[in-house]
Every structure is written in structure tokens, then in C-alpha cells.
Amino acid sequence: MNIRHSLACAAFALAAGQASAAAADLTVYTYESFISSWGPGPELKTRFEAQCGCTLEFVGVEDGVALLNRVRLEGANTRADVIVGLDDSLIKDVRTHGLVQPHSVDFASIPMVAALAWADDSFVPFDFGYFAFIYDHQKIGAPVDSLAALIDGNARVIYQDPRTSTPGLGLLHWVRAVYGDEAPAAWTRLARHTVTVTSGWSEAYNMFLQGEADYVLSYTTSPAYHIVSDGTDRYRAAHFAEGHVAQVEVAALSAHTDNPALANRFLAFLLSREAQEIIPVTNWMLPVRDDVKLPEAFDRLIRPARIGFSADEIGASRSIWVREWREAVSR
Amino acid sequence: MPGVLAVFVMLAISVAAVLALAVRSDAGVSTALLRERWFWHVLQFSLWQALLSAVLSLVIALPLARALALDPHLRGRAWFLRLCLLCFVMPSLVLITGLVTLFGRSGWITPLLGEGWQLYGLPGILIAHVYLNAPFAIRVLSHRWQSIPVDAWKISAQLGLSGWQRFWLVEWPVLRTALPGVFGFVFLLCFNSFAVVLALGGGPRATTLEVAIYQALKFDFNPPEALFLACMQLVVAGGLFALFSRWGGLQWLVAARAGDAWRPHVGSLAKWCGRALYVAVALFLLMPIVSLLPVAALAGGALPWSEIARASAMSIGFALAAALLAVLLALAALSLWRHFDDALRRRLIEAAALHHLVIPGMVLSVGLYVFLMAWVNWLDWGWIAIVLLNALIALPFVFVQLKPSMFEYDAQYRQLLADLGLQGWRHWRLVLGPFLEPALRRVLAIAFVLALGDFAVFGIFGNPSWHTLPWMIHALAGSYRLDEAAAASLLLLALALGALCLLERERA
Numbered sequence: 001m002n003i004r005h006s007l008a009c010a011a012f013a014l015a016a017g018q019a020s021a022a023a024a025d026l027t028v029y030t031y032e033s034f035i036s037s038w039g040p041g042p043e044l045k046t047r048f049e050a051q052c053g054c055t056l057e058f059v060g061v062e063d064g065v066a067l068l069n070r071v072r073l074e075g076a077n078t079r080a081d082v083i084v085g086l087d088d089s090l091i092k093d094v095r096t097h098g099l100v101q102p103h104s105v106d107f108a109s110i111p112m113v114a115a116l117a118w119a120d121d122s123f124v125p126f127d128f129g130y131f132a133f134i135y136d137h138q139k140i141g142a143p144v145d146s147l148a149a150l151i152d153g154n155a156r157v158i159y160q161d162p163r164t165s166t167p168g169l170g171l172l173h174w175v176r177a178v179y180g181d182e183a184p185a186a187w188t189r190l191a192r193h194t195v196t197v198t199s200g201w202s203e204a205y206n207m208f209l210q211g212e213a214d215y216v217l218s219y220t221t222s223p224a225y226h227i228v229s230d231g232t233d234r235y236r237a238a239h240f241a242e243g244h245v246a247q248v249e250v251a252a253l254s255a256h257t258d259n260p261a262l263a264n265r266f267l268a269f270l271l272s273r274e275a276q277e278i279i280p281v282t283n284w285m286l287p288v289r290d291d292v293k294l295p296e297a298f299d300r301l302i303r304p305a306r307i308g309f310s311a312d313e314i315g316a317s318r319s320i321w322v323r324e325w326r327e328a329v330s331r
Numbered sequence: 332m333p334g335v336l337a338v339f340v341m342l343a344i345s346v347a348a349v350l351a352l353a354v355r356s357d358a359g360v361s362t363a364l365l366r367e368r369w370f371w372h373v374l375q376f377s378l379w380q381a382l383l384s385a386v387l388s389l390v391i392a393l394p395l396a397r398a399l400a401l402d403p404h405l406r407g408r409a410w411f412l413r414l415c416l417l418c419f420v421m422p423s424l425v426l427i428t429g430l431v432t433l434f435g436r437s438g439w440i441t442p443l444l445g446e447g448w449q450l451y452g453l454p455g456i457l458i459a460h461v462y463l464n465a466p467f468a469i470r471v472l473s474h475r476w477q478s479i480p481v482d483a484w485k486i487s488a489q490l491g492l493s494g495w496q497r498f499w500l501v502e503w504p505v506l507r508t509a510l511p512g513v514f515g516f517v518f519l520l521c522f523n524s525f526a527v528v529l530a531l532g533g534g535p536r537a538t539t540l541e542v543a544i545y546q547a548l549k550f551d552f553n554p555p556e557a558l559f560l561a562c563m564q565l566v567v568a569g570g571l572f573a574l575f576s577r578w579g580g581l582q583w584l585v586a587a588r589a590g591d592a593w594r595p596h597v598g599s600l601a602k603w604c605g606r607a608l609y610v611a612v613a614l615f616l617l618m619p620i621v622s623l624l625p626v627a628a629l630a631g632g633a634l635p636w637s638e639i640a641r642a643s644a645m646s647i648g649f650a651l652a653a654a655l656l657a658v659l660l661a662l663a664a665l666s667l668w669r670h671f672d673d674a675l676r677r678r679l680i681e682a683a684a685l686h687h688l689v690i691p692g693m694v695l696s697v698g699l700y701v702f703l704m705a706w707v708n709w710l711d712w713g714w715i716a717i718v719l720l721n722a723l724i725a726l727p728f729v730f731v732q733l734k735p736s737m738f739e740y741d742a743q744y745r746q747l748l749a750d751l752g753l754q755g756w757r758h759w760r761l762v763l764g765p766f767l768e769p770a771l772r773r774v775l776a777i778a779f780v781l782a783l784g785d786f787a788v789f790g791i792f793g794n795p796s797w798h799t800l801p802w803m804i805h806a807l808a809g810s811y812r813l814d815e816a817a818a819a820s821l822l823l824l825a826l827a828l829g830a831l832c833l834l835e836r837e838r839a
Binding site: 032033035036037038039058059060061062063065066068069072073074077079161163164191194195196197198199200201202203204205206207209210211212222225229283284319325326327329330 | 423428451534535536542549551700710790795803806812813
């Protein structure tokens with residue numbers, strides 16, 4: 001152990017710091033897995049840079065919630081021109097804090113998926129997914145066909161903690177949408193056959209793959225990943241009669257961008273057919289356009305009816321729902 | 332004076348972080364939680380599971396540490412002690428996967444555990460905490476046992492002391508000084524953990540305060556609540572830790588002598604029990620790692636290797652820098668500490684170095700981020716914060732383990748040094764440095780491994796051009812690539828192991 005090591009290391013970190021200091025024309029804040037080599041980021045960057053003759057820089061944080069916190073913390077100091085990867089449950093917070101500004105995208109000129117019914121003047125959806133419980137078709141021949149059947153049955157269930165994970169928050173929304181004020185009683189019934197509640201999606205999903213549970217909370221698109229990447233269709237999403245709640249991932253213009261024209265151009269690009277064909281097979285969510293060609297695996301996914309509350313309603317009730325859940329399942 | 336500067340840095344960062352959050356929260360600390368039944372339940376559960384975990388960890392660590400120190404025929408001791416540090420870098424996803432493979436529904440060990448076995452709940456938490464913390468206790472305690480002077484063993488043998496007499500008269504006094512501190516450390520580590528507690532605890536009944544802090548700071552971005560929880564944690568956990576540490580203490584034994592490795596005879600029952608435990612614990616620690624091998628071997632080819640290589644280099648760079656800084660800070664603080672003879676000032680310096688164990692890393696990171704945000708562009712300078720905060724997080728581990736060595740040094744040589752008038756660099760190079768070297772290697776290793784596994788600090792200050800390995804593992808696991816995440820985790824463990832071998836190599 002000697003000093004040389006530490007010097008080399010400091011020089012190395014310094015070089016890295018300087019590399020990023022060369023400012024790009026457009027800085028996009030997003031979450032980590034969006035810009036990983038297997039995510040949509042690198043491909044989108046190449047295509048957009050070719051179109052605009054500009055440079056684009058991604059800054060990745062842990063996840064959507066961390067993204068909101070980052071721009072909230074940075075306020076007017078932020079370097080973000082565009083924010084990509086918030087979800088609809090966070091929209092209200094973003095709006096309240098004045099972190100975004102209206103965009104110039106005209107949804108009427110784009111064949112948007114009807115179920116989204118999107119008309120927001122600040123947020124542009126770029127993909128979405130329905131929450132769903134995934135099961136192993138080789139183990140369960142007759143899966144539950146409704147949320148009520150899941151909750152009142154005795155199948156082993158794993159889901160994520162709504163205090164730390166967005167799918168967990170989605171289930172909170174779902175149970176509330178189906179049960180209304182009866183939600184606490186439903187949570188108590190579910191708790192009787194819940195194996196565990198994990199802090200993140202990956203722990204829950206991995207435990208399910210290890211055979212710890214019959215059902216795990218994920219997305220209707222999860223089976224597509226297994227078909228395309230693992231070549232197996234044993235994992236399927238249970239189709240619930242009450243309908244499913246959706247998670248819509250959105251992008252927006254930072255309120256503090258100094259290049260709104262280019263930022264708007266990037267938002268329009270996210271909605272282009274080109275980008276919409278890349279996102280589903282890299283981010284494993286559904287496209288927001290109707291006219292996108294996708295691998296055959298996507299045709300085999302269930303197509304549930306969409307239920308649930310508006311983004312503003314979710315934002316307003318989130319903390320009450322969390323408390324309600326906490327009380328019901330801790331009993 | 333470097334000592335004053337070091338202590339200032341230690342305290343200033345915590346104060347700045349807390350202040351920044353307090354200022355942002357206008358109304359100050361929120362105490363609304365005190366009226367919620369849920370909060371008291373969580374506090375009670377946090378304490379209860381931490382206490383049980385710490386007791387269980389020590390019950391396993393004590394006999395094994397003794398066997399490691401006294402049984403010269405144990406094979407692979409050096410590898411075992413390195414294995415003991417790997418748990419500090421183990422991503423929680425890997426640990427959970429491994430423990431589920433062993434104890435889950437179709438686990439390897441589950442058939443032996445009887446009909447009613449249920450991993451999720453207190454058993455899961457205790458198993459995970461023993462896995463994470465007993466190895467640390469084993470390392471520290473076995474070192475304490477080894478520090479018992481040869482003369483003491485020889486005299487006890489000449490006097491014909493029985494096993495128990497020897498234990499009470501020779502071994503216990505040495506242990507007594509270290510045991511409360513180790514217990515306090517393990518207790519705090521268990522008190523602060525949450526991803527594992529949540530996943531294996533079977534749901535929100537098994538929640539710790541740390542989850543609540545994470546939620547308050549991350550999901551709700553509610554600094555008043557986060558501050559309140561952090562204060563509670565500081566008072567309750569910090570208070571208990573201070574209490575435990577007071578029972579411990581320092582004791583000068585005798586001049587250390589190299590080369591003489593005479594060890595007392597250990598009864599054959601104790602010896603064989605020790606060996607059985609050694610094998611059992613080694614298997615327990617290895618199995619979660621081994622269970623990853625088949626999955627990882629298959630996924631290895633699919634890893635984005637160039638990215639992984641870059642991330643590994645970054646991780647090593649950050650971890651080395653943080654480990655060196657942690658050791659320098661600890662040395663500087665100790666140089667101040669040995670200047671004072673009064674207990675009060677010494678205790679204050681100890682508090683400055685140790686309190687990072689109780690303050691949640693997330694509070695420290697977010698607080699510092701906010702505090703300097705207006706002046707510093709973190710996208711460019713975040714690497715300084717990553718190194719500094721990881722150094723501070725490792726500091727308590729470094730400080731407590733260097734302190735006894737420093738104390739022994741003073742007890743042994745202070746008088747002599749005063750006569751020689753040796754000072755400054757010459758003093759360090761000729762006397763102090765060589766004396767401390769083995770201890771320095773040990774603490775450098777632990778600080779390195781701790782920083783190598785960092786995820787939380789990087790999450791706040793990181794920048795995509797300096798991706799670290801734990802960060803990549805998180806990204807892989809978050810996009811269905813769980814097998815690749817396992818492969819990358821194995822690589823992380825291998826890196827840590829490689830570094831430990833290098834650090835412990837030149838033992839002249």
C-alpha cells in the first residue's frame with residue numbers, strides 16, 4: 001500500500017471529472033437502467049445526435065423517485081434540459097414544485113394509444129405498462145382471474161414495499177381502485193398469505209424466480225422479456241377481471257432549461273416511431289403509439305382494461321394510502 | 332495540526348449535513364411521529380432484532396475466534412479471515428438470493444429443518460444478520476485472542492491452571508476490554524440494516540427505523556421527518572453504543588514480540604468442537620456464494636465486459652482513495668487523542684470518529700449535497716464527496732481497531748521516545764510506522780472492502796461516467812438481468828478477495 005496508488009487514483013478521478021465537464025448541447029436526466037448499455041439510452045442518443053447535429057449527455061440516477069428528488073434539490077441550479085423517466089404517480093409533486101414547463105408536442109398529430117387518453121401540457125408519456133401478477137404456467141394451470149380471487153385465496157404472494165418501490169405504490173393504487181374504502185380489510189386478508197414484501201423490484205422478482213412464491217407483482221410486459229431473452233413462455237401475467245392500473249412513464253422540459261427548442265425537439269423524438277420501436281424491447285414497457293412494429297412476443301401479452309385514478313388524485317392520496325397500508329398489514 | 336483538522340472535518344460534515352436539512356425543513360424537526368403507535372412499534376422491533384442478532388453473532392463468534400487463535404492445525408485460516416470480510420461488499424440481492432437457496436422453500440438445508448420451518452420472519456433476519464456480522468466479530472475477537480502475550484500462556488501452563496481457570500484469569504481480562512465494543516458495533520450494524528430485514532422479515536411488521544428514514548428522505552422527501560428519525564437513531568442507538576463501549580476499555584498487556592508463537596494446549600473436546608464450528612461456519616459463509624456459481628457461469632458470457640471492466644477500475648479507484656483517507660483521518664485523530672490524558676477530551680475525539688456509525692449514510696449524503704449545492708457542481712466534483720463520505724463511513728471501523736495499537740504503543744514506548752526526542756517524519760518512519768504496520772494493513776483492508784461495496788453514497792453523488800460495480804449490479808438486476816447481476820456480484824467479491832490478498836501479502 002503506498003502513496004503512488006492514491007495519486008494514480010486521484011488523477012484518474014480528476015480525469016473522469018473533467019471528461020464530464022465538457023458540457024453537451026442537451027443534458028437529459030434519467031434513471032440508471034434507461035442509459036445502461038442494454039437500455040434504450042445509447043441507441044436513442046446515437047439516433048438523436050445524428051438528426052439534430054448536436055451532442056446529448058445523459059445523467060442517470062437510481063430510479064424515478066431519485067430523479068424527482070434530484071431536480072427538486074437542484075432547483076434553479078439544475079443542469080437538466082429534459083427529465084425522462086418520472087412516472088404518473090410523481091407528476092403532481094413535480095408540478096407543485098414548478099420544476100417543469102409546458103412542451104410544444106401536439107398529441108393530436110400522433111396516433112397515441114387510446115387507453116392513455118393523454119392530454120397533459122407539461123408531461124409527455126414515452127412508455128407505459130400495466131401492473132400485473134406474474135405466475136409460473138408450469139406450476140399453476142388455472143391462475144386466479146381477479147384481484148379479489150388473489151386476495152381471498154391462499155396462494156403465496158410477494159410484492160414490493162410502497163414506501164420504497166414504484167410497483168409497490170402501483171399495487172396500493174390498484175387495491176384502492178378496486179376496493180375503495182374497503183382497502184384496509186383487503187390488505188389484512190392479503191397479508192395472511194404474503195410471503196414477504198421487499199424493498200425493490202429485483203429482490204421480489206428474483207425470489208419468485210427461485211420458487212418462493214406463486215405470484216409476484218410486476219408488469220404485463222415481463223413475460224415478453226422471458227420469451228425474447230430466455231426463449232421460454234412459462235412465466236405469464238394473470239389477467240384480472242376488475243382491470244389493471246397502469247404506470248405511465250413521462251418526460252418533461254425542465255423549467256430551467258436554456259435550450260427549450262432543442263429540448264422540445266428531443267421530446268418529439270421520444271414519440272417518433274423510430275424511438276417508440278426501440279424503447280419497448282430495451283425498457284420492457286409498452287409503446288405509447290399505436291403504429292409501432294414490435295416482436296411477436298408482445299402479441300402474446302394480456303391486454304387488460306385500464307382502471308385507476310388520475311395522476312393528481314394519486315399524488316394527493318399517496319401518503320394516506322401508505323399509512324392505511326402500513327396500519328393494515330402490521331397488525 | 333493534522334489532528335485538529337481531521338476532527339474538524341469529521342464533525343463539520345455531520346453538522347453541515349444536519350444543518351442543511353434543518354434549514355430546508357423550515358419548521359425544524361417534526362415530532363408528529365412520536366404520537367404514532369407505529370413509530371414505537373418500529374423502534375421496539377429495531378432494538379429487539381438488533382439485540383438478538385448481536386447476541387447470536389457473538390455466541391457463534393466467540394468459540395470460533397478462540398479456535399482460530401489457539402488451534403495451530405486449522406487449515407486455510409488466512410482465507411477464512413478474508414472470507415470474513417467479504418460480507419461487507421456483498422450486495423443485499425446476492426445475500427438474499429443465497430440465503431433463499433439455502434433456507435427457502437426448496438432450499439438445500441430446508442429439509443433438515445423440519446415441517447414448520449419458515450424462513451420469513453425473525454429466523455430470516457437473524458440468519459442474515461449473523462451472516463453479515465458474526466464474521467466481523469470473529470475477525471476482531473480472534474485478533475484479540477492472538478494478542479494475549481506468550482508469557483501469560485506459559486505461566487498459566489507452568490502453574491497448571493485448568494481450562495476454566497486459564498480462561499478466567501488469562502483470556503477473559505483481554506476479551507473483556509474488546510467484547511462490549513464489538514457487541515456495540517454489531518448491534519448498531521443490525522440496528523441500521525434494512526433491505527435484508529424487509530425481504531427476509533416477511534413484510535412491514537419487520538421494519539426498522541432505517542426504512543422509515545429512507546422513506547422520509549427518498550420517497551416523501553420530507554427532511555423534518557427524516558431529521559427527527561435520524562435524531563432518534565442517534566440518541567437511542569448512539570446512547571446504547573456509548574453504554575456498551577464504557578464497559579470495555581483498553582489494557583496494556585506486554586511488549587509485543589515477533590516470532591514466538593507458543594500456544595497453550597487446548598483440551599481435545601474444545602479443540603474438536605472448535606474445528607467442527609470452523610467447518611460449519613466456513614460452509615455457511617461460502618454456500619450463498621457457491622450457490623451463485625452455476626447461474627453466474629452461464630451468465631458470464633452475456634456480461635457487458637468493457638463496461639464491467641471500467642466500472643471495476645472505478646470501484647477500485649474510489650475504494651482505495653476512501654480507504655487511504657479513512658486511515659489518514661483515523662491516524663490524525665489518534666495523534667490528537669494520545670496527546671490528551673483526560674478521559675473527557677479523549678471521549679470527545681472518539682465520539683467525533685465514531686458517530687458516523689450511527690448517522691444514516693443517506694442523511695449525511697443528502698445533507699452534504701444540499702449544503703454545498705449552490706457552490707459546487709456535483710456532476711463534476713461529486714467524486715470528492717464519494718471518497719470523503721465513504722472514508723467517513725469506514726472511519727469508525729478503522730478508528731476502533733487502530734486505537735488499541737496506538738494505546739499499546741504509547742504504553743510501551745512513550746518514555747523511551749521522550750528520551751530519544753524522536754519526532755515528526757523520522758519518528759513515523761523509524762518507529763511508529765513499523766509498529767503500526769500490521770494494524771494498518773488490517774484496517775486498510777476493512778475500509779477498502781467497505782467502500783468497494785458502497786451503493787448509497789454513489790447513488791447521490793455519482794455520475795454516469797464513473798459507474799462503479801455495485802451500481803452496475805443494481806442496474807442489471809433492475810432490468811431482468813438477474814443472472815448477469817449475480818455474475819457481476821461474484822466479480823465484485825473476487826475483486827475484494829484479490830485486494831485482501833494483496834494487502835495481507837507482505838507480512839515480514
